[in-house]
Amino acid sequence: MKLKLNKNKVFFNNGLVKKEIHPFWLRERATGEKFLDERTQQRLFDPSSLNIEINIDKAVIKDNYLDIDFNDGVSIKLKIDNITSDLYNEDKVIKSLNKIKWNSSLTDIKNFEYKDNLFESKEMYDLLVQFYQYGFVILKQVPNKENFILKFANSIGSVRKTNFGECFNVKSKPNANDLAYTSLALSPHTDNPYRNPVPCIQLLHCIKNNVTGGLSTLVDGFTVTNDLKKEKPEFYKILTEVKVKFKFIDKDVILENWCPLIELNIDKSFKQVRFSPRLDYVPVIDKEKLNLFYKARKKLSDMYNSEKYKIEFKLKNEDLIMMDNYRLLHGRTAYEVNEGERFLQGCYIDYDSTEGKLRHLKRKFNF
């Protein structure tokens, strides 16, 4: 990306196109103590209060800086690197981390080890990169003290509290308000599809697991929905279009969210999967459309539950898994309650936590 001047106009050239940069766009970026708070990098003026007929009286490029005199009497000095990085119009940190598709053949995934200064370390940066590539990461030797998971989560960002509390205890209990709190098998699902917005990332910390069974399962919804798109495009399409009602009820709250099983971004790229067959209610639409929808949902369910896509492993004491609840499905095999104890603690955080931490560490280590 290069900047050029021509008759008091500033142009950028990205190798493909040459375009003029609007003078107001440059004027908004005024720096200096009168215009910008140096510590917070927040503006000290409201750009909408400026006259929109801003023009450039004089512009000079010198020593990696752009000096501009505007017709409202303001002169500014902008670092060219800052201007060019702003010209991309989209996030360049998270989006540059391409998702890596995986299925049951995934074996070479790296585990990380907890240490005291983890959250400000290069390992934390690598951990977050791997998280965005694969949708999950496992840490070993995370102190298995009760509620340590909250300290862990709050060291990345902020815990996302839900009606299950700041964190929840996954162990069988009498009169459970969710099947998660029994010893039954749980087929692959995403958490809280009835919530708006759905919590982005789930952390699960294994305090104790000495039962037979109770294996954790993971499925990559990104891989499965990509394969579905190739194999059965009409199934894929209808699952991105029909909004089903996800519902959760207990004595204190009724949560509802209408949304598709496969949600796409505006550019049709993958955004999110939701899947929780005990909680979804299909709308009344044309019978023929529903015929297609039911076939598509069955196919998707068969794929999510097939051995082809599932990885299965036992969380050991002091293991902590961090998984993307928009991308992965998780579940567990049944276990025998009378045999020993299985006690996991979980909580949620949102993408602003992990993305914010990743950008911070990238800046810190100059990656």
Ligand SMILES: [Fe+2]
């Ligand atoms: Fe779950």
